Amino acid sequence: MQNLITKRPRGTNDILPGEVEAWQFIEKTARNLCREYGYKEIRTPIFEHTELFYRGVGDTTDIVEKEMYDFKDKGGRSLTLRPEGTAPVVRAFLENKLYSESQPIKLYYIGPMFRYGRPQAGRLRQFHQFGIEVFGSKDPAVDAEIISLAVDFYKRLGMKAFDVQINSVGCSRCRPKVKERLHEYLIAYKGELCETCLGRLERNPLRIFDCKSKVCQRIMSSAPKPLDFLCDECREHFDKVKNYLDVLEINYSVNPGLVRGLDYYTNTAFEFFAEGIGAQNSIGGGGRYDNLVETCGGPATPGIGFGLGLERTLMALQSQKVELPLDRSPDVFVAVADKNSDFAVNEAVRILAILRREGFSAEKDYMQRSLRAQMKYADKKDFKFAVIIGEEELNRGSILIRNMKNGEQQEIPKAEMVEKIKMLIEGEK
RNA sequence: GUGGAUGUAGCUCAGUUGGUCAGAGCACCAGAUUGUGGCUCUGGGGGUCGUGGGUUCGAGUCCCAUCAUCCACCCCA
Known part of the structure; x- marks a missing residue:
């Protein structure tokens, strides 16, 4: 039993007969939905050059700072098991010059992601995501479309209770203003912030919204929010996204403190929540990244996407006692x-x-x-x-x-x- | 990376203050007058008690170390 050859690596899981049917059902649901919405599947390698994530995900993120599953190959190259799907898809988009085709380019992927950390309920070193990316359109209707696709996904699986929260973190024009005002505000509380947030103060004060420390939360509850500083263009974009969500009759709430963990988001950010995943409650999220393609060396191309955690989705379904329509009986x-x-x-x-x-x-x-x-x-x-x-x-x-x-x-x-x-x-x- | 809990048959667990302690239920296999399931009954296979040391006449049962798992923190899916 203790022998390594009969032991799976920490934070990984075997999906056995009896369990795999649920996975197949989830994947099939995702694929059907993507076909209906006009998204094409893309399959990228599960490892990439480490630099891609450094540039693409952002080097102030926890993912890059401490959760990268990286290794050297026999040629001495530094490679990394992908921690998320967006950067690899952006890379493939550029490498294969998909921007030369008529846009928008609408893609989806389903596959394993890797993050190195201590496993716990709802958190693994190898987990799976269903994600989509749209390149080439700034239309707020696209923002609403992908949120709609995610909501349809959860609904079609039979999920009874989940929340949709949205926010706007502004563009490259209004964001500096936000950071500046936030910084000014926080200076007064410098002595009260927790240790990690003290570090964030200079590097990326927006992330302090994510802190779970009671003190930091109290401080942030009355802090200036990105929403208060949106430029006219971003304001209009956000209003239209909300309008389209209303048209689609999607229930959502605006959470001014919603700041996603990855650095590349601009404008719309959104996240999906459900109970029953241990201490975790996020089952998926995404947002717009209008500067990412350019940051990675490509032509200025707006983009937007989401990543949904499949294990967490499954756990939420189980805790809600949802019976998946699975037929395991042979004939x-x-x-x-x-x-x-x-x-x-x-x-x-x-x-x-x-x-x-x-x-x-x-x-x-x-x-x-x-x-x-x-x-x-x-x-x-x-x-x-x-x-x-x-x-x-x-x-x-x-x-x-x-x-x-x-x-x-x-x-x-x-x-x-x-x-x-x-x-x-x-x-x- | 930090903290806490746990580690006995495939699974869920019993195992008193260290001395028949290697067990139960479920699962698996085979039978219950020889060609038929789901209930019940009988029998059987299977564990070096996570691993390595130590204390002791003697240790699943005490001590140390180690590994692993789970839970939580950081953070996220």
């Missing part, structure tokens, strides 16, 4: 009454092939079980039907079909088996 178990009869076993193998060719999931025993044990197995594995064959029936040219839910059993001509099963399984639905 037909082919049981052989005379397990020592080559004739019967051959027939079973043949029937399996026929059923599978028709698209049914079908299995037989491979453990030399008695008929009784085969039936027990079929029951435990939750098969919908059992086809039972023995020399007796075969000699008559027939087989037995048993409904494992209610025990109804009938003998029918072998030639009618496929049609009969089709009919029965249709009837189940």
